Amino acid sequence: MSLSRGLHRAPRRALVAVGVLSAALALSACGGDSNGTSGGGNTNFVTSKGGISTVAKGERADINEIAGETLEGERLDVADLKGKVVVLNVWGSWCGPCRAEAPHFAKAAGDLKGQDVAFVGLNTRDANKQQALAFEADYEVPYPSLYDPQGKLILFGFPKGxxxxKGIPSTVVLDKEGxxxxxxxxxxxxxxxRSMIDPLLKEK
Structure with a gap:
C-alpha cells in the first residue's frame, strides 16, 4: 500500500468509527428497557429482575476521565469526588422518561444532602443549553450537570465491558473509591x- 493511500484511508476509518458511535447513541436514546443486560468479556456482575445491575466489591472497574464544563459554565471532574458515592445520571431535556424520573432524583439528592453522596448529571443531545437549564429549573435539580451535547463523555468515559x-436515561453509581x-x-x-446507593454508603 502506498503512503498516500494509507493517509487517505486513516481519516476515513476515523469518520466511520465516529459514525458508528453516534449511531449507537442515537439508537439507544430515550430507551425504556427494564430487562437489563449482561456483561461482556470478563466482567462479573449480576442483573436483577428490575433491570439494575451491580458489581461485587473487589471486581469493580475504574471509570475513564469524566470531566468538563457544567451547564452553568463551571469546571467539574468526577475524579475529585472520590470518597463519596457518586450518582451519574444521563439525561436530556427532550427525553420523556428523563422528565418522569427527574423529581425522584431531585428528592433523593435533597434527602441525602450532608451525607457522603454526590449527584452529577450528564446532559446529552441538547444542542441548546437554555433548554437543559430550563429543565433543571422546572424540576428543581439541586446538583450540577456536565454539558455533553455530542455524548463523548458517555461513549468514552466508561471502559469497554x-x-x-446504554441508553437515555441511564444511571451509573460509583462507590467511594470511584x-x-x-x-x-x-x-x-x-x-x-436508593437501592443502588444505600448499600454503597454502608461499605467500609
Whole structure:
C-alpha cells in the first residue's frame, strides 16, 4: 500500500468509527428497557429482575476521565469526588422518561444532602443549553450537570465491558473509591435509586 493511500484511508476509518458511535447513541436514546443486560468479556456482575445491575466489591472497574464544563459554565471532574458515592445520571431535556424520573432524583439528592453522596448529571443531545437549564429549573435539580451535547463523555468515559450507560436515561453509581458499582438502563424511581446507593454508603 502506498503512503498516500494509507493517509487517505486513516481519516476515513476515523469518520466511520465516529459514525458508528453516534449511531449507537442515537439508537439507544430515550430507551425504556427494564430487562437489563449482561456483561461482556470478563466482567462479573449480576442483573436483577428490575433491570439494575451491580458489581461485587473487589471486581469493580475504574471509570475513564469524566470531566468538563457544567451547564452553568463551571469546571467539574468526577475524579475529585472520590470518597463519596457518586450518582451519574444521563439525561436530556427532550427525553420523556428523563422528565418522569427527574423529581425522584431531585428528592433523593435533597434527602441525602450532608451525607457522603454526590449527584452529577450528564446532559446529552441538547444542542441548546437554555433548554437543559430550563429543565433543571422546572424540576428543581439541586446538583450540577456536565454539558455533553455530542455524548463523548458517555461513549468514552466508561471502559469497554463495564457497566456503562446504554441508553437515555441511564444511571451509573460509583462507590467511594470511584469504581463502577451499579447501573440502571431505564427511568427509575426514588426507591430503585436508593437501592443502588444505600448499600454503597454502608461499605467500609
Amino acid at each position: 463495564t457497566l456503562s450507560p 469504581k463502577i458499582a451499579a447501573r440502571a438502563v431505564m427511568a427509575i424511581d426514588e426507591t430503585q435509586l
